[in-house]
Amino acid sequence: MFFNKPVKKSFKVYVFFQVFIATAVIILINRQVSQYFLRSQLTQQIEANLVQDAVGCGHLMNDKEAFLICAFNQSGPTDITRSLIQTYVFCSASPSSTSLTSAVCEKLTETEEPVKTNHPNGRIGIVGKGNDQWYVARKNDNIPSNYLLAPASATLEMVVNVRGLRDRNLIYTLPFILLSIALLTFYLTQLLLKPVQSIKKTLTVLEPQHLDRATELNSPFYEFDDFLKIFDELRQRLQKSFTKARRFASDASHELRTPLTILRGHAEEMITELPMGSGTQIRMRVIADQVDHLIDISAKLLLLSQADANSIKLQLETLDLSQLVWNWAQDARSFDERIEIKHSIEPSLCCQGDRLLLLQVIHNFYTNAINYNIDKGWLRITLRKHDDHLLLCFENPSEMIPADFSSRAFDRFYRGPDALAKGINGYGLGLSLCQEIAKVHGGSIAIDATHNRVGITLCLPISA
Numbered sequence: 001m002f003f004n005k006p007v008k009k010s011f012k013v014y015v016f017f018q019v020f021i022a023t024a025v026i027i028l029i030n031r032q033v034s035q036y037f038l039r040s041q042l043t044q045q046i047e048a049n050l051v052q053d054a055v056g057c058g059h060l061m062n063d064k065e066a067f068l069i070c071a072f073n074q075s076g077p078t079d080i081t082r083s084l085i086q087t088y089v090f091c092s093a094s095p096s097s098t099s100l101t102s103a104v105c106e107k108l109t110e111t112e113e114p115v116k117t118n119h120p121n122g123r124i125g126i127v128g129k130g131n132d133q134w135y136v137a138r139k140n141d142n143i144p145s146n147y148l149l150a151p152a153s154a155t156l157e158m159v160v161n162v163r164g165l166r167d168r169n170l171i172y173t174l175p176f177i178l179l180s181i182a183l184l185t186f187y188l189t190q191l192l193l194k195p196v197q198s199i200k201k202t203l204t205v206l207e208p209q210h211l212d213r214a215t216e217l218n219s220p221f222y223e224f225d226d227f228l229k230i231f232d233e234l235r236q237r238l239q240k241s242f243t244k245a246r247r248f249a250s251d252a253s254h255e256l257r258t259p260l261t262i263l264r265g266h267a268e269e270m271i272t273e274l275p276m277g278s279g280t281q282i283r284m285r286v287i288a289d290q291v292d293h294l295i296d297i298s299a300k301l302l303l304l305s306q307a308d309a310n311s312i313k314l315q316l317e318t319l320d321l322s323q324l325v326w327n328w329a330q331d332a333r334s335f336d337e338r339i340e341i342k343h344s345i346e347p348s349l350c351c352q353g354d355r356l357l358l359l360q361v362i363h364n365f366y367t368n369a370i371n372y373n374i375d376k377g378w379l380r381i382t383l384r385k386h387d388d389h390l391l392l393c394f395e396n397p398s399e400m401i402p403a404d405f406s407s408r409a410f411d412r413f414y415r416g417p418d419a420l421a422k423g424i425n426g427y428g429l430g431l432s433l434c435q436e437i438a439k440v441h442g443g444s445i446a447i448d449a450t451h452n453r454v455g456i457t458l459c460l461p462i463s464a
Contacts, residue, residue: 091147
């Protein structure tokens with residue numbers, strides 16, 4: 001059943017999704033890592049600014065406005081942590097908020113935990129626990145009246161604010177990010193498959209007739225060298241096998257012709273010597289007919305082996321195909337009066353071809369059309385010009401045409417399923433031979449079959 005067949009995956013689609021997912025995961029991991037380091041970097045910047053402000057502007061703590069101006073002047077234009085200056089609390093001899101700063105200042109000597117800083121003239125510590133932690137910055141002169149305080153929770157608030165801004169902007173940047181990932185993935189997929197496509201393009205032109213030619217495969221990368229070496233070794237083994245098979249078919253067909261010809265000659269002599277109408281003479285006639293079939297088969301096999309070896313020698317001449325087909329159609333009317341033969345032949349259509357081989361094609365087309373016709377059927381022969389080609393079509397009605405007929409008709413020794421039941425002579429080599437003849441003439445053969453009609457068309461290039 002169709003639904004039971006395994007559906008193969010597309011390697012290109014597979015690679016695309018793998019690279020797309022991998023790229024997305026890398027971006028996600030990078031996002032998480034940057035989030036982790038963002039808090040650490042902001043914390044370090046806030047701590048450094050706090051110590052810097054305590055050392056550089058500590059003498060202005062009694063004047064908050066002057067202190068803020070001094071602190072802003074010390075910051076760089078891109079320092080986003082400077083917005084935390086508004087959260088500073090001063091712990092000095094004259095605190096502005098005695099209830100808060102006095103309590104904090106009392107804790108300095110009890111619970112301060114030092115924080116590492118690179119400032120040579122100041123230090124910083126942390127007091128408090130949990131969510132009630134404060135940074136405490138001062139100079140190294142140990143004067144208790146100069147302390148600068150800032151809530152440690154400000155770092156977390158800033159990180160949350162920065163993340164919020166980034167996430168809000170993600171709505172606008174996400175389509176661009178996804179499009180960039182898709183384009184990058186598509187590019188990488190094409191880049192990965194480019195050497196494979198190059199090799200595929202070269203391999204598709206390799207045919208059995210050309211196996212003796214060394215393949216011009218240039219590996220774009222050294223990783224493919226071993227693959228190409230294995231393929232070339234396989235090509236050489238196949239070429240040797242095909243050569244042996246062709247030689248055997250050619251030699252066997254050639255060697256059989258002489259004894260079969262001798263056998264047919266003796267059979268003909270015995271037929272003339274035996275009593276007319278006797279049973280022995282009839283059996284000898286059957287033997288002679290079968291010998292004729294064997295001679296015909298060996299001749300066709302010899303021609304097919306020559307076609308496989310690309311060694312068919314054509315006797316080319318300019319043929320008036322219109323006249324050739326018209327003469328055949330006229331002669332065919334007397335072959336079998338039970339079949340109505342119709343024809344539509346455009347005049348003066350010429351081609352370069354081998355007369356005997358093209359006559360053999362026409363004969364095979366006609367024989368198939370007669371053998372597989374219906375009772376009191378018809379045969380339509382059409383020859384016309386189409387663009388720069390000639391189309392010769394034999395069309396006839398038929399019965400019970402198999403669904404796979406079009407795909408198997410050119411297989412050697414293939415015959416219709418009802419050939420034996422109808423007693424149709426033949427060995428399934430005719431259409432295969434016609435196909436090879438068409439190829440050496442630069443043409444082709446096409447079959448158009450329905451459940452009750454068959455059309456076989458020979459396409460040949462036009463000669464001036």
